[in-house]
Amino acid sequence: DAEWGTAIEPEAIRAIAKKTQPVKLIAIVHAETSTGVQQPIEPVSEIAKEFGALLLIDCVTSLGGIPVKADEWEADILYSGTQKCLSAPPGASPITLSEKAVQALSERKTLPNTWYLDLQKLEAYWDNRRAYHHTSPISMLYALHRALAITLTEGLENRWQRHERNGKALQKGLEALGLVLHAKEAVRLPVLTTVRIPEAVDGDLIKSELLANFSTEIAGGLGNLKGKIWRVGLMGESSTADNVLFFLSAFGLLLRKHGFKADVTAALESAAETLNV
Amino acid sequence: DAEWGTAIEPEAIRAIAKKTQPVKLIAIVHAETSTGVQQPIEPVSEIAKEFGALLLIDCVTSLGGIPVKADEWEADILYSGTQKCLSAPPGASPITLSEKAVQALSERKTLPNTWYLDLQKLEAYWDNRRAYHHTSPISMLYALHRALAITLTEGLENRWQRHERNGKALQKGLEALGLVLHAKEAVRLPVLTTVRIPEAVDGDLIKSELLANFSTEIAGGLGNLKGKIWRVGLMGESSTADNVLFFLSAFGLLLRKHGFKADVTAALESAAETLNV
Numbered sequence: 001d002a003e004w005g006t007a008i009e010p011e012a013i014r015a016i017a018k019k020t021q022p023v024k025l026i027a028i029v030h031a032e033t034s035t036g037v038q039q040p041i042e043p044v045s046e047i048a049k050e051f052g053a054l055l056l057i058d059c060v061t062s063l064g065g066i067p068v069k070a071d072e073w074e075a076d077i078l079y080s081g082t083q084k085c086l087s088a089p090p091g092a093s094p095i096t097l098s099e100k101a102v103q104a105l106s107e108r109k110t111l112p113n114t115w116y117l118d119l120q121k122l123e124a125y126w127d128n129r130r131a132y133h134h135t136s137p138i139s140m141l142y143a144l145h146r147a148l149a150i151t152l153t154e155g156l157e158n159r160w161q162r163h164e165r166n167g168k169a170l171q172k173g174l175e176a177l178g179l180v181l182h183a184k185e186a187v188r189l190p191v192l193t194t195v196r197i198p199e200a201v202d203g204d205l206i207k208s209e210l211l212a213n214f215s216t217e218i219a220g221g222l223g224n225l226k227g228k229i230w231r232v233g234l235m236g237e238s239s240t241a242d243n244v245l246f247f248l249s250a251f252g253l254l255l256r257k258h259g260f261k262a263d264v265t266a267a268l269e270s271a272a273e274t275l276n277v
Numbered sequence: 278d279a280e281w282g283t284a285i286e287p288e289a290i291r292a293i294a295k296k297t298q299p300v301k302l303i304a305i306v307h308a309e310t311s312t313g314v315q316q317p318i319e320p321v322s323e324i325a326k327e328f329g330a331l332l333l334i335d336c337v338t339s340l341g342g343i344p345v346k347a348d349e350w351e352a353d354i355l356y357s358g359t360q361k362c363l364s365a366p367p368g369a370s371p372i373t374l375s376e377k378a379v380q381a382l383s384e385r386k387t388l389p390n391t392w393y394l395d396l397q398k399l400e401a402y403w404d405n406r407r408a409y410h411h412t413s414p415i416s417m418l419y420a421l422h423r424a425l426a427i428t429l430t431e432g433l434e435n436r437w438q439r440h441e442r443n444g445k446a447l448q449k450g451l452e453a454l455g456l457v458l459h460a461k462e463a464v465r466l467p468v469l470t471t472v473r474i475p476e477a478v479d480g481d482l483i484k485s486e487l488l489a490n491f492s493t494e495i496a497g498g499l500g501n502l503k504g505k506i507w508r509v510g511l512m513g514e515s516s517t518a519d520n521v522l523f524f525l526s527a528f529g530l531l532l533r534k535h536g537f538k539a540d541v542t543a544a545l546e547s548a549a550e551t552l553n554v
Contacts, residue, residue, distance in 0.1 A: 081412065089415060090413060090414050090415060090416075091368055091417055112391075113390060113391070114391040116391065116393055135358065137366065137417070138368075140368055140417075222409070
């Protein structure tokens with residue numbers, strides 16, 4: 001457990017691992033969408049090696065938006081989603097397994113009681129046995145194929161830079177509006193920004209007016225952060241300079257309408273500086 | 278267990294139920310795509326009531342093609358797929374649960390160890406709590422919505438009759454070609470026809486030439502029936518009189534080319550009679 005808004009300290013993971021040896025698997029979320037935090041993976045990977053544990057990384061919100069380095073991190077299981085920074089429709093999960101992970105699956109003694117996500121049965125589907133497991137969601141595969149083509153045409157590094165620049169511009173702009181960002185700066189994600197709802201402002205009202213008046217949807221907080229933060233996504237095709245400027249204008253106007261004296265001009269100038277426009 | 282090609286005898290189910298009391302759940306496949314058999318559900322429903330068991334019905338291949346009567350059958354869990362007789366893309370599973378089934382879920386003592394298909398967590402998604410479970414495959418939902426609209430525009434009963442008529446025409450035609458159907462006539466599905474591969478014919482070759490020369494894909498047998506039968510689907514938008522006649526022509530030509538003296542004229546006349554064309 002870490003305070004929501006900070007990354008998990010490697011030392012905390014190491015301490016738990018020590019207490020619970022042997023450690024079979026360490027699981028970590030790379031881009032944490034509840035809090036807007038980017039978890040540094042390298043130190044976690046070190047700990048997994050130290051304890052001979054498999055390393056599982058949830059890259060749902062990071063793949064295609066910020067660097068995901070499955071091989072460098074020596075990830076054993078790494079999965080993502082199609083609907084975040086790849087901008088394909090939701091409905092499929094790209095996944096990759098190391099040979100060590102595949103071996104662990106083949107050696108497990110208690111079999112999974114789910115047919116639905118039985119990775120060994122799924123393996124037989126795509127290896128040279130081509131054994132039928134389920135009917136594939138083919139439209140999803142076409143959509144993902146196209147999304148990957150768009151990603152590679154842009155260039156992965158260009159795409160990372162675009163997400164980084166627009167995320168930073170949005171965050172500078174939100175601060176210039178007079179708002180406080182929830183995630184600590186050092187571990188702040190560019191693709192998902194968490195913003196504290198100022199006292200005396202009705203967060204849900206702003207959220208619903210944004211949608212009704214500006215066709216722009218942001219999310220509320222989950223769990224501990226319910227009612228305390230807004231969550232603003234800036235992923236894939238929607239991560240554009242225009243969207244950053246438009247969002248700051250619309251959001252600022254609504255805040256002012258509801259009594260919070262946001263400085264929209266300052267926000268736009270601050271974002272424009274980062275965007276170099 | 279039943280012989281592949283026949284339905285499961287209610288008495289066999291009753292005998293097993295007697296031996297294994299108490300019986301929590303009886304599961305049955307309505308339209309069995311490995312064998313082309315339509316399982317009569319009424320007697321199975323009677324047995325479920327008799328033993329106080331929940332009744333689960335797999336209607337993957339029947340929904341939208343042949344009558345599915347969840348309420349009359351007093352089904353407790355009934356699910357289907359989108360990609361069969363509804364002709365939507367694959368990737369989602371319509372499901373319905375009775376109050377008894379929902380209650381059984383809420384009372385279970387061993388919790389499911391799968392988050393992926395935890396029906397209780399999914400319930401919180403769509404009931405008035407609207408609690409987030411997963412990101413919905415929204416394109417699939419739009420596609421399913423459209424497929425259901427098309428289905429209702431045609432009329433469910435018209436759709437059943439269309440599947441029945443075309444399936445019967447195909448089956449008469451295949452017999453007139455000189456082939457033997459695998460499923461017993463009394464329980465033969467109209468939406469999926471199993472055909473025995475004649476000796477001295479290479480089933481895989483015919484299958485691949487059908488695809489290469491006529492852009493028409495049929496399937497081979499599974500399990501016990503591997504290499505012994507072909508499986509011909511006639512579902513949803515593809516269940517048309519034109520497709521029946523075209524398939525019999527193409528299939529007949531290929532059989533003749535590979536040495537089986539199929540009577541294509543007789544096949545077409547036989548199908549045309551059923552089709553009333």
